[in-house]
Amino acid sequence: MSFRDFIDHLRTSGRLVEVTEPVSKVFEAPRLAKKSNAPILFHDIDGQKAIMNLLGSRDELADMFGVPKDGIIQRLSDIRPDGEVKIVDTSPTMEVIENDVDLSKLPLMTHFEKDGGPYITAGVVVSEYGGMMNASIHRLMVVGKDKLAARLVPPRHSYVLHKKAAENNEPLPVAIVLGADPVITFASTTRVPAGKEFEYAAALRGAPVELFECENGVKVPHAEIILEGYVDPTERVDEGPFVDITGTYDLVRKEPVITITKIMHRKDPIYHGILPAGAEHLLMMGVPYEPKIYNAVAEVTTVKNVVLTEGGCCYLHAVVQIEKQTEGDAKNAIMAAFAAHTSLKHVVIVDEDIDIFNIMDVEFAIATRVKADLDVMIIPNVRGSSLDPRGSPDGTTTKMGIDATKVLAEKEIFERAKMPDVLLL
Numbered sequence: 001m002s003f004r005d006f007i008d009h010l011r012t013s014g015r016l017v018e019v020t021e022p023v024s025k026v027f028e029a030p031r032l033a034k035k036s037n038a039p040i041l042f043h044d045i046d047g048q049k050a051i052m053n054l055l056g057s058r059d060e061l062a063d064m065f066g067v068p069k070d071g072i073i074q075r076l077s078d079i080r081p082d083g084e085v086k087i088v089d090t091s092p093t094m095e096v097i098e099n100d101v102d103l104s105k106l107p108l109m110t111h112f113e114k115d116g117g118p119y120i121t122a123g124v125v126v127s128e129y130g131g132m133m134n135a136s137i138h139r140l141m142v143v144g145k146d147k148l149a150a151r152l153v154p155p156r157h158s159y160v161l162h163k164k165a166a167e168n169n170e171p172l173p174v175a176i177v178l179g180a181d182p183v184i185t186f187a188s189t190t191r192v193p194a195g196k197e198f199e200y201a202a203a204l205r206g207a208p209v210e211l212f213e214c215e216n217g218v219k220v221p222h223a224e225i226i227l228e229g230y231v232d233p234t235e236r237v238d239e240g241p242f243v244d245i246t247g248t249y250d251l252v253r254k255e256p257v258i259t260i261t262k263i264m265h266r267k268d269p270i271y272h273g274i275l276p277a278g279a280e281h282l283l284m285m286g287v288p289y290e291p292k293i294y295n296a297v298a299e300v301t302t303v304k305n306v307v308l309t310e311g312g313c314c315y316l317h318a319v320v321q322i323e324k325q326t327e328g329d330a331k332n333a334i335m336a337a338f339a340a341h342t343s344l345k346h347v348v349i350v351d352e353d354i355d356i357f358n359i360m361d362v363e364f365a366i367a368t369r370v371k372a373d374l375d376v377m378i379i380p381n382v383r384g385s386s387l388d389p390r391g392s393p394d395g396t397t398t399k400m401g402i403d404a405t406k407v408l409a410e411k412e413i414f415e416r417a418k419m420p421d422v423l424l425l
């Protein structure tokens with residue numbers, strides 16, 4: 001499915017908000033997108049088209065995968081990154097080719113008051129070096145007419161490929177993909193084995209992913225806009241400040257510079273922007289880790305479901321539902337969850353009768369099934385997330401796991417009272 005087909009699907013199913021009045025890319029469009037999580041299409045954002053909140057809810061993701069909302073994890077855990085990838089000669093993305101690059105012509109937005117400037121938020125950076133490829137989303141800050149600073153996070157595969165190229169003092173060829181089939185964009189946020197993002201997307205879609213070759217050799221899927229260029233082996237500039245998933249400002253760091261040599265795009269292209277700290281951003285960060293946690297917990301007990309909660313920025317807090325088999329299972333589930341997602345800070349383990357999507361239910365489990373000295377595990381000096389404002393400067397933090405499951409030997413005292421079915425008047 002193309003990006004446009006997906007937008008048409010949102011339109012025909014009545015879920016798309018359309019803004020036809022002119023809006024500015026500086027603060028105004030992001031403010032409008034922040035009002036709700038509904039997909040919002042701007043027809044005139046400084047003369048261009050742009051969509052935000054494309055995958056702004058679990059309902060949207062579930063619809064894209066063709067499963068119910070509580071079936072997303074199961075679907076993602078079942079899929080293997082072995083779908084078909086086909087190389088083709090041509091692409092609708094080549095409708096317009098610009099060799100005189102001017103990034104200011106694109107609707108790249110400025111979102112928050114202390115932002116370092118406009119940046120690309122939904123660009124899938126595809127890179128190839130030494131026979132390896134990668135596709136992942138990185139922040140791309142405009143630092144010149146044809147230059148972007150890329151936040152390449154260690155140990156993501158783009159970071160590794162850039163490091164390898166830099167060790168040989170060679171530029172890393174890249175292509176930045178904006179507005180591909182949303183399944184491909186989602187696949188680029190996952191933690192599949194190196195170079196398997198497009199195969200994973202093809203398996204998820206149940207249809208081959210077509211790739212075509214850019215002038216610099218990088219192979220890319222059809223998209224609305226593609227920026228072609230290379231990452232310099234040595235040049236680094238300040239990147240940020242920018243708001244990340246926590247809604248607070250991430251640190252300013254020295255990051256590598258990409259020079260864009262060519263832009264290809266559809267006629268009348270639709271730019272994709274992800275609102276920083278918005279639901280789409282949180283989901284893209286968190287949902288790929290949920291199947292990893294699910295599979296890791298499945299190794300130690302019977303796992304039923306996993307969610308990285310929105311209140312925990314879909315990244316720092318998990319709720320794991322298990323069918324407890326033996327006393328102590330929940331403690332093993334806690335350790336498995338931390339091992340599967342090393343940025344996770346707090347995790348709560350609950351039984352099958354707790355609705356993990358309902359925070360009231362999770363709090364009920366903590367309130368009625370936890371005795372802190374027995375059920376809370378505190379683990380100091382563990383690798384945490386660089387995005388946690390409370391993390392230590394050396395990258396470590398203190399983690400907490402809460403076993404909010406029933407004590408098996410006393411199960412009946414934890415049962416929730418039910419009302420019998422009766423005929424209602």
Ligand SMILES: C/C(=C\C(=O)O)CCOP(=O)(O)O
Pocket residue numbers: 137153156343384385386387
């Ligand atoms: C943007 C980050 C990661 C990514 O691109 O996947 C920063 C958070 O990474 P941590 O590993 O949690 O520090």
Ligand SMILES: [Mn+2]
Pocket residue numbers: 134135136157158192193194195196197
């Ligand atoms: Mn990768």
